[in-house]
Amino acid sequence: MGLTLGLIGAGGSILTVPIFVYLLGVKPVMATGYSLLIVGSAALMGTARYWQNSMVNLRAAAMFTVPAMLTVLATRTYIVPNIPDPIAGIPKDNILMLLFAVLMILSAMYMLSPAKVKSNASHRLDVSSATKLIFGSAGVGLLTGMVGAGGGFLIIPTLIALFGLQVKEAIGTSLAIIAINSLVGFTGDLSVGIQLDWALLGAFLALTLLGMWVGTTLATRMEGAKLKKLFGMFTLLIGIAVLAKELYTLFNQ
Numbered sequence: 001m002g003l004t005l006g007l008i009g010a011g012g013s014i015l016t017v018p019i020f021v022y023l024l025g026v027k028p029v030m031a032t033g034y035s036l037l038i039v040g041s042a043a044l045m046g047t048a049r050y051w052q053n054s055m056v057n058l059r060a061a062a063m064f065t066v067p068a069m070l071t072v073l074a075t076r077t078y079i080v081p082n083i084p085d086p087i088a089g090i091p092k093d094n095i096l097m098l099l100f101a102v103l104m105i106l107s108a109m110y111m112l113s114p115a116k117v118k119s120n121a122s123h124r125l126d127v128s129s130a131t132k133l134i135f136g137s138a139g140v141g142l143l144t145g146m147v148g149a150g151g152g153f154l155i156i157p158t159l160i161a162l163f164g165l166q167v168k169e170a171i172g173t174s175l176a177i178i179a180i181n182s183l184v185g186f187t188g189d190l191s192v193g194i195q196l197d198w199a200l201l202g203a204f205l206a207l208t209l210l211g212m213w214v215g216t217t218l219a220t221r222m223e224g225a226k227l228k229k230l231f232g233m234f235t236l237l238i239g240i241a242v243l244a245k246e247l248y249t250l251f252n253q
Contacts, residue, residue, distance in 0.1 A: 002042045002208040005152070005175070006049070006215020014107050014149050014235055017100055018242055024200065028093040028100075029080065033189040034196075035148030036076070038205055040182030042212045043175045049216035050172025060163040061176040064155065067134050068141035072181045075145025076188030090250065097246045100147045104239030110153040112232040129162050144181045145188070152178055 001015050016038055020031035050056050085092035136158055140151040152174045159170040 001038075002211025002213075003215040004211075005039075005042055006046050006212040006218075014104050015238070017148050018104075018238060019204075021097065022242075026197075026200075028096045030194065032080070032096065032146070032148030033076070033186065033194045034201060034204075036144070036182045036186040036189065037201065038208055039148065040179050040186060041205055042208045043179035043182060045209055045212050046175040046216050047172065047179050049213070050168075050175060053172075055169045055172035056176050057159075057163065057165055057169055057173045058176075060159055060165060061173050061180075063133065064137050064159070064173075065177050065180050067137040068144070068177065068181050069184050071138045071141025072145040072185040073188050075142055076185045077191055080145065081192050094246055094250050096147065097242060098250075100149075101239050101243035101246060103143070103147055103149060104235055104242065107149075107153045108232045108236035108239055110157075110232075112229060112236065133158070133162055140177075141181060144178075145185050148182075148185075151181075 001019075016035040017028070017031045020026040020034055021028055026034060047056060083092055083095075087095055136154070140154055143149065143151050143154070152171075155174040155177055156167075156170045159165045159173055160167070163170075165173060
């Protein structure tokens with residue numbers, strides 16, 4: 001997760017929740033909270049590494065972060081704890097994992113077939129672009145708050161299109177945005193009394209930060225396009241597997 005997030009600024013965090021849920025036996029709602037801490041910490045380290053190479057655009061990060069930060073905090077503090085269980089007869093945990101499976105598939109589609117993004121050469125936001133930025137940022141915040149993923153696959157093309165950033169600068173800026181959103185969202189969990197398994201989190205975080213350090217080091221020396229496609233295929237397969245498992249569980253309850 002850390003390696004991929006460091007190299008391409010997206011995708012890696014999408015694996016955190018499935019790892020916690022299916023491999024480590026953590027409940028989905030708690031896993032999304034754990035994911036916010038892990039993803040936010042890894043992205044913060046990545047931001048520092050990209051900052052050293054002047055690949056973080058503070059103006060773009062600040063403008064994108066404010067709506068997303070407010071939305072993710074509200075989501076973790078008020079929306080997630082108050083989601084009814086079950087919803088229309090479907091357990092809350094199943095709904096969260098189904099939503100996560102769809103997000104994984106969408107993320108994989110982005111990594112496998114990235115859309116051609118037209119850069120904003122003027123770097124100036126008109127009313128239309130500013131409106132798109134606000135709603136897009138709030139949407140990423142809602143997504144991050146609900147499923148604990150960073151949303152880099154949505155943030156990076158937005159930064160390129162609206163701010164005219166080059167790809168590596170967009171990756172560094174995306175990591176800064178992900179770090180702020182995720183860690184602010186985690187404070188929402190703390191405010192509602194999330195129970196933390198520090199032994200598990202400590203080991204997971206240490207390995208993730210190691211992967212992030214390697215990924216950000218390699219990012220300055222190699223092109224991540226091949227890794228992006230390979231990881232996209234892997235994410236697609238995992239997303240389909242999660243979707244199939246949750247649907248099977250749902251229809252056999």
